[in-house]
């Protein structure tokens with residue numbers, strides 16, 4: 767069964783993964799302050815939801831990325847998804863640390879990826895794209911071939927689009943912020959004023975805190 771972007775957004779909402787906190791914004795990995803946070807890690811504990819996500823990822827990879835040789839997860843939140851997808855597709859799995867390990871073999875990429883292997887990077891969520899593209903850079907450094915990244919969710923930030931373009935990486939996602947806001951509004955998960963607030967944030971996430979007069983704690 768094909769899983770639509772709307773169905774996956776609904777799943778995230780039902781799973782309680784989407785949290786709003788306009789008055790005490792979340793700090794993202796990139797430093798950006800945000801009134802919304804999507805905690806896909808909560809899906810790890812929800813067997814039916816994680817099965818649906820894994821199935822949807824496997825389906826798209828089987829349909830569109832026929833030559834994939836390795837599934838690589840970004841540490842930490844991408845790793846379990848990469849493991850489940852690689853297992854289902856009977857492909858080798860690897861993971862990419864945020865930086866090279868400071869002891870042992872000193873590697874950023876773990877799992878024996880070979881030069882010229884075609885690798886798909888799996889991430890749980892894309893904000894600026896910095897984490898996934900660091901993983902791509904780590905893989906390319908050992909001469910792996912990376913042209914595609916796959917994530918559950920993207921905020922559709924202009925910055926991420928530009929960075930993926932510049933890196934020559936195609937980003938595929940199961941769902942995105944605009945779909946999530948549509949579903950959340952239709953089903954009364956969020957009020958109209960919160961939808962407007964999040965849309966305003968999304969129009970310029972990095973400038974939002976200043977615009978809204980919110981100072982970082």
Ligand SMILES: O=P(O)(O)OC[C@H]1O[C@H](OP(=O)(O)OP(=O)(O)O)[C@H](O)[C@@H]1O
Nearest residue numbers: 795796841842843892893894895896897
């Ligand atoms: O697109 P970006 O701007 O890089 O932001 C998204 C990244 O941030 C989160 O990871 P986090 O740094 O919180 O670490 P974790 O995966 O260990 O939870 C998320 O899991 C992505 O990896």
Ligand SMILES: O=C(O)c1cc(=O)[nH]c(=O)[nH]1
Nearest residue numbers: 794795796803804805893
């Ligand atoms: O950019 C991030 O750090 C980030 C945003 C978000 O909504 N969820 C998450 O896990 N990380």
